Amino acid sequence: MLRSSGWRGGTACSIRAKPLCTGFCPRHGGASRQSGEVPVNSTRDFAIWLEAAQPTSLDALFTTAALKHPTRVALVDSPHRCRFADGPPRHLTYAAADRIVEAIARRLRHLGLPRQSVVGIQCPNGVESVLSLLAVLRAGYVPALLPLLWRRSEAAEALGLIGAKVIIAAGRIAGENLCNVALATAVDVFSIRYVCGFGDTVPDGVIPLQELFTADRIDPASPVATEDRTAEIAAVTWETTAQAKIPVARTHAQLLAAGGAVALETQLPQAARILTLLGLSSCAGLACALVPWLLCGGTLLLHQGFAVPAFSEQICEYGCDAVVAPAPIIPELAAEGLLPAPPCGLLAVWYAPERAVSGPRWRDARFRLIDVYAFGEIGLVPVQRKTDAPACFTIGPATGARALAVSEITRTRSGTLAMRGPMVPVRPFVAHGTARLPVEAGDFVDTGYPCRVDGWTGEVMIGGPPAGLINVGGYRFAQRGLQELLGPAGPGVSLAALPDRLLSHRLVGNAPDREAAQTALARHGANALVVSAFRERRRPRAA
Structure with missing residues (x-):
């Protein structure tokens, strides 16, 4: 639990957090900037590295792991991959993954784009998503991660804002070819x-x-700059507000701060095996899975959607030190006996943090349950929950029992939660012409979540989602924009958001002709969740 600063009452609280040190500290024996090596022999060593080592980049961490452990398994596809994507499930060592990353990076460089050009990536939660992101970084470009269920309408709006030059897309995904979606987006x-x-x-x-x-041979190498990339953008994700979509750019240092806090709170060992059900298109997906995997040089088990046999097969074959999943399904996994053998870290990601307080208590002391409160793309708070205690965190430095203070929490005068610190992006990705994150005085970024603070305990209680937004399983929609999405479907069409125990909300559509509405919305490039809201609902069977 976050430690209270002793604050009592008032409408605002600002606690000074210790930022990540970016200089070399001889007494701690920091790692070199070139190698990016992380001495993760213990939690304490890990913390010392994050505080004292000179900055590094995500690709430098990956390259170091490939040099030190070329035969170690790096990336593993879900066994049920053939059900939703092309090709068999892949099992890549660090050496094999590094070769593919280099091959993709060289192919991208041969396109002749300027350095720091934006490359959109839309792939399922498989090895392609990780390889593409690392390859874009190695080529010297900026990866812009698109949510899997975005289609032409949202993708074109987002990529047009940031002047993207390239799109990397997966092939078949659940009956739809994302390459066709990318071509249609490129036209717009x-x-x-x-x-x-x-x-x-x-x-x-x-x-x-x-x-x-x-391929036996890869494209010839081309010159690439070798200067320090720590301050360069490592990834662009998308914050949806009631007014607009905002491109949120994080540097390598900011992502390492977020992922390092999660890894420390989870107590990940060296060469940890991490099984993730989250895609990489959000800050939570990157900080809870990709960055900890790079920091500990372990194995990343990727799982698209959720299939019980495939999930169990991955755990049985590779073992598991941490499971990353949406928070509402963690108790379901425990009830069905699907969790790995203890001890194992369970990262419960709350995409709707206002629902954490009403969640069930965790009573199994054999597992470490880490609640990860995701406040959109602005920041996150990882906190290890005490056994038989409700999910909660307190005002002050955003650090759990072991994590570094990589963000700082306050309550604004308008009663909403705001954050700042080494993991929180402040500067806009595009200087002009796009919406920006709401930055308050002192570089605090307003998350929009209404909250109140207990004057005695310092516990923060989130009162609800940001005004005007609906959360559907981690995807955000502006309430006022939902009906606007239905224009192409014709008259008599409506869409409602109903409460859902696992997804927070689910979309339900009504139309005189559901099939025609689906076809019209799909042709217009509407979000796949909106299209699927008009599928025929099953009638209850007769008693």
Whole structure:
């Protein structure tokens, strides 16, 4: 639990947090900037490295792990991959993954784009998403991560805001080819010059990447800058507000701060095996899975959606030191006996943190349950929960029992929760013409979540979601924009958001002709959740 600062009462509280040190500290024996090596022999060593080592980049961490442990398993696809995507499940060592990352990076460099060009990535939670992100960084470009269920309408709006030059898309995903979606998006966005794609067969006009998994030769190397990249942007994700979509850019240092806090609170060992059900298109997905995996040089088990047999197979075959999953399903997994053997860290990610206080208590002391409160793309708070205690955190430095203070929490004058610190982005990605995060005095960023603070305990109680937003399983929609999405579906069409125990909300559509409404919305490029809201609902069986 976060330690209270002794604050009592008042409308605002600002506690000074200790930021990550970016200088070299001889008494702690920091790691070199070039190697990016992390001495994770213990939790204490891990903390010392994060505080004292000179900055590094995500690709430097990956390269170091590939040099030190080339035969260690790095990335593993879900066993049920063939049900939703092209190709068999992949099992890649660090050496194999590094070769594919280099091959993709060289192919991207041969496109002749300026350094720091933006590359959109839309892939399922499989090895392609990780390899693409690392390859874009190695090529010297900026990865912009698109949520999997976005389609042409939202993707074009987002990529047009930041002047993206390239899209990397997966092939088949649940009956739809994302390469076709990317081509349609490129037609709408003037700045996009190339579309690259994975998949057994790609449409005309798409640069193939699938062949790089098995190619005997890769493209020739081209010159690449070798200067320090720590201050460069490591990833762009998307904050949805009631007014607009905001591109949120984080540097390597900011992502390492967020992921390092999660890794320390989870007490991950060296070479940890991390099983994640979260995609990489959000700060929570990156900080809870990708960054801890890079920091400990372990194995990342990727699982798209949720399939019980595949989930159990991954755990049985590889073992598991940590499971990353949406918080509402963790108790379900425990009740069904699907959790790995203890001790194991369970990262329960609250995409709707206002629901944490009403969640069930955790009574199994054999597992470490870490509540990760995700406040959109602004920041997150990892806190290890005490046995038989409710989920909660307190005002003050955003650090649990072991994590570094990488953010600072306050309550604004308007009664909402705000954050600042080494993990929290402040500067806008695009200087002009786009919406920006609401930055308050002192570089605090307002999350929009209404909250109140207990004057005696310092516990923060989130009162609800940000005004005007609906959360559907981690996807945000502006309430006023829901009906606007239905224009292409014709008259008599409506859409409602109903409460849901696991997803927070679910969308339910009503139309005179459901099939026609689905077809019209899909043709317009509406979000897949909106389209699926009009599927035929099953009638209850007769008693």
